[in-house]
Amino acid sequence: MRWNILLNDRKKQVLQAVIEEYINTAEPVSSATIVEKYGLNFSSATIRNDMAELEQEGFLEKPHTSAGRIPSVKGYRLYVDELLNDENISLEEIQYIKTQLETKVNEIEDLTKITTNTISDITHYATVAIGPNSNNNLIKDIKFILLGERMLMAVILTENGAIKETIIKYDEDISQNQVDGLNYTFNNRLRGKPLEKIDKPMEEYILSTMSDQINVIKPIILQMNKAIEESDKIYLKGANNVFDFPEFKKIDTARNFLSILDTKEEMLEVLNSGLAEDINVYIGEENEREELKDLSIVTFKHTVGGKNLGTIGIIGPKRMDYSKVISIMKYINKKLNSET
Amino acid sequence: MRWNILLNDRKKQVLQAVIEEYINTAEPVSSATIVEKYGLNFSSATIRNDMAELEQEGFLEKPHTSAGRIPSVKGYRLYVDELLNDENISLEEIQYIKTQLETKVNEIEDLTKITTNTISDITHYATVAIGPNSNNNLIKDIKFILLGERMLMAVILTENGAIKETIIKYDEDISQNQVDGLNYTFNNRLRGKPLEKIDKPMEEYILSTMSDQINVIKPIILQMNKAIEESDKIYLKGANNVFDFPEFKKIDTARNFLSILDTKEEMLEVLNSGLAEDINVYIGEENEREELKDLSIVTFKHTVGGKNLGTIGIIGPKRMDYSKVISIMKYINKKLNSET
DNA sequence: TTTTAGCACTCTTTTTTAACAACTGCTAAT
DNA sequence: ATTAGCAGTTGTTAAAAAAGAGTGCTAAAA
Numbered sequence: 001m002r003w004n005i006l007l008n009d010r011k012k013q014v015l016q017a018v019i020e021e022y023i024n025t026a027e028p029v030s031s032a033t034i035v036e037k038y039g040l041n042f043s044s045a046t047i048r049n050d051m052a053e054l055e056q057e058g059f060l061e062k063p064h065t066s067a068g069r070i071p072s073v074k075g076y077r078l079y080v081d082e083l084l085n086d087e088n089i090s091l092e093e094i095q096y097i098k099t100q101l102e103t104k105v106n107e108i109e110d111l112t113k114i115t116t117n118t119i120s121d122i123t124h125y126a127t128v129a130i131g132p133n134s135n136n137n138l139i140k141d142i143k144f145i146l147l148g149e150r151m152l153m154a155v156i157l158t159e160n161g162a163i164k165e166t167i168i169k170y171d172e173d174i175s176q177n178q179v180d181g182l183n184y185t186f187n188n189r190l191r192g193k194p195l196e197k198i199d200k201p202m203e204e205y206i207l208s209t210m211s212d213q214i215n216v217i218k219p220i221i222l223q224m225n226k227a228i229e230e231s232d233k234i235y236l237k238g239a240n241n242v243f244d245f246p247e248f249k250k251i252d253t254a255r256n257f258l259s260i261l262d263t264k265e266e267m268l269e270v271l272n273s274g275l276a277e278d279i280n281v282y283i284g285e286e287n288e289r290e291e292l293k294d295l296s297i298v299t300f301k302h303t304v305g306g307k308n309l310g311t312i313g314i315i316g317p318k319r320m321d322y323s324k325v326i327s328i329m330k331y332i333n334k335k336l337n338s339e340t
Numbered sequence: 341m342r343w344n345i346l347l348n349d350r351k352k353q354v355l356q357a358v359i360e361e362y363i364n365t366a367e368p369v370s371s372a373t374i375v376e377k378y379g380l381n382f383s384s385a386t387i388r389n390d391m392a393e394l395e396q397e398g399f400l401e402k403p404h405t406s407a408g409r410i411p412s413v414k415g416y417r418l419y420v421d422e423l424l425n426d427e428n429i430s431l432e433e434i435q436y437i438k439t440q441l442e443t444k445v446n447e448i449e450d451l452t453k454i455t456t457n458t459i460s461d462i463t464h465y466a467t468v469a470i471g472p473n474s475n476n477n478l479i480k481d482i483k484f485i486l487l488g489e490r491m492l493m494a495v496i497l498t499e500n501g502a503i504k505e506t507i508i509k510y511d512e513d514i515s516q517n518q519v520d521g522l523n524y525t526f527n528n529r530l531r532g533k534p535l536e537k538i539d540k541p542m543e544e545y546i547l548s549t550m551s552d553q554i555n556v557i558k559p560i561i562l563q564m565n566k567a568i569e570e571s572d573k574i575y576l577k578g579a580n581n582v583f584d585f586p587e588f589k590k591i592d593t594a595r596n597f598l599s600i601l602d603t604k605e606e607m608l609e610v611l612n613s614g615l616a617e618d619i620n621v622y623i624g625e626e627n628e629r630e631e632l633k634d635l636s637i638v639t640f641k642h643t644v645g646g647k648n649l650g651t652i653g654i655i656g657p658k659r660m661d662y663s664k665v666i667s668i669m670k671y672i673n674k675k676l677n678s679e680t
Numbered sequence: 681t682t683t684t685a686g687c688a689c690t691c692t693t694t695t696t697t698a699a700c701a702a703c704t705g706c707t708a709a710t
Numbered sequence: 711a712t713t714a715g716c717a718g719t720t721g722t723t724a725a726a727a728a729a730g731a732g733t734g735c736t737a738a739a740a
Binding site: 042043044045046049063064065066067 | 682683684685686689690691692
Binding site: 065 | 730
């Protein structure tokens with residue numbers, strides 16, 4: 001029986017039962033259900049008393065007098081912090097994750113996508129990913145390559161293995177000589193710096209070195225900035241699974257949810273707000289944003305060999321299956337860092 | 341009055357009025373509405389007679405005895421083919437399109453995105469885009485570039501300006517000599533050929549030239565194929581606007597719609613099924629796929645200077661505003677091809 | 681003390697019934 | 711050929727009634 005873990009206090013068992021039942025059914029949980037389905041050897045009246053107390057203490061709520069109980073944010077919090085089984089993962093899931101993560105990738109963004117897809121596939125929750133904070137992402141090398149007489153490609157390599165490339169087209173021919181100059185100057189100025197937009201001062205600084213090449217350099221900076229900015233792109237998977245959850249059966253709730261996911265800026269902020277922990281859980285109103293107060297978010301900083309690959313976030317209803325989600329994340333984290 | 345175009349037959353006027361009213365309101369249209377809002381100088385009883393005949397002839401339908409009429413697929417078809425105003429575009433819209441299309445882009449995929457976004461923004465319908473059929477897309481040049489001792493980048497340039505690039509990582513060092521060989525061989529074998537997956541025979545063919553380089557070439561072909569395959573990626577904008585249409589107010593309809601858009605293969609097939617025409621309209625059951633029988637699709641092959649840039653498709657309810665959609669597409673088409 | 685049976689009470693959900701509103705189709709008149 | 715007028719259908723809304731689900735409390739049992 002999965003809650004015979006450490007608990008002797010019946011009230012905690014009741015709380016756990018209510019929460020797990022509610023996570024499964026999305027319906028208020030009655031005292032009778034707990035007795036029947038969770039094998040507690042007490043009468044429903046006894047459980048009712050416990051539930052009344054748990055409500056008093058703020059762990060449970062009642063939608064209305066004649067309904068069963070649902071967990072409060074405080075209840076979920078206790079569950080997540082103390083009651084939750086973080087190895088709730090099946091053999092099939094383990095097998096699936098292993099297979100997925102073994103896919104050979106050459107770009108770290110692909111790895112992030114695979115990880116995100118895997119999490120979403122297993123949990124069925126909407127899953128978003130963003131790249132690592134650019135500040136930790138130092139430029140290792142910049143290469144300019146002539147793709148044709150009038151077309152240049154700029155490739156930026158970073159210390160943690162990310163690669164950005166962008167194309168610049170010109171109305172006039174560019175010589176290999178010029179390209180060599182660009183390679184030298186840009187590397188000279190930017191190598192070792194964090195991967196972030198090239199600001200005005202830096203632009204001036206570069207131009208001061210090659211003041212005769214303004215026409216060549218201006219479009220480069222424009223395009224490079226565009227490419228860098230695109231690094232903030234968020235990757236989203238499984239958003240349409242909202243429809244699987246009864247709390248989104250009202251069309252407006254679903255719409256609202258999807259529109260939140262659509263606003264890149266909000267998502268960035270949410271994902272970036274994660275604390276130092278690898279895994280952070282924000283339940284309902286614990287989220288600062290008004291629009292998220294009915295949702296829960298679990299964020300997960302994934303790393304490989306100490307290199308931060310960005311943050312992956314799962315967004316779902318408050319009755320999210322925290323146990324499963326956290327188990328999956330922990331397992332993936334372990335797996336990602338155990339490979340040679 | 342917008343239907344004084346070529347019509348003298350009152351029944352056609354009635355049909356047009358019913359369709360346009362239904363497109364606007366999504367409600368069955370009554371005879372009285374037509375008299376009041378569309379200024380036909382007849383009594384509602386007369387219109388009623390016309391409507392009865394139009395129903396007899398299959399152009400209109402009745403949800404139930406006491407309701408107004410809604411257009412049938414046959415009705416929409418007549419409307420699209422003969423009655424529709426294809427210059428239904430406002431000054432603001434023209435202005436907006438102009439501004440958008442003037443954005444400077446260096447990659448044609450960006451132009452497709454901009455065009456797609458513009459169409460979706462104006463029409464509020466879900467809009468999907470795919471790249472051009474690879475057969476018309478000939479390889480112009482392949483470049484291999486050493487990004488580090490153990491990292492190679494392959495760039496494929498095509499005749500119509502598309503650019504694919506991909507990264508290949510190795511466990512051992514690669515010399516510039518080897519890269520030169522790759523450049524020579526791949527161009528020798530693939531230049532001028534259509535951009536499509538490198539098949540087994542071609543792979544053998546290449547390997548026969550550089551049989552000592554199997555370890556280098558194998559991963560290249562793997563990655564190049566991946567990159568080429570990704571060209572089929574579909575770009576989607578405005579899917580969440582479904583929620584704006586009353587026909588999708590039942591959650592299952594909305595869900596169904598969004599899940600259709602999610603299935604890449606289906607979308608590819610639908611968009612590629614377009615006939616020779618620049619603009620094709622598929623109304624309701626005219627679509628072959630069962631899941632699309634309650635939807636309409638308008639596809640639009642966009643070109644610049646004779647070069648096919650791919651197909652853009654709009655998907656929406658059967659009562660889609662065909663007039664607006666087609667007007668926008670025609671205008672964009674003109675605009676794309678009038679620029680120097 | 682703790683637990684429990686039992687039942688009245690509350691609130692929601694579902695079903696039923698009734699009243700209303702929206703249009704059509706037809707008839708007879710223009 | 712057109713129209714006024716009205717009976718007849720069907721859907722929609724509102725109100726009322728019935729059914730269902732669970733709690734909280736009381737008093738008794740363990």
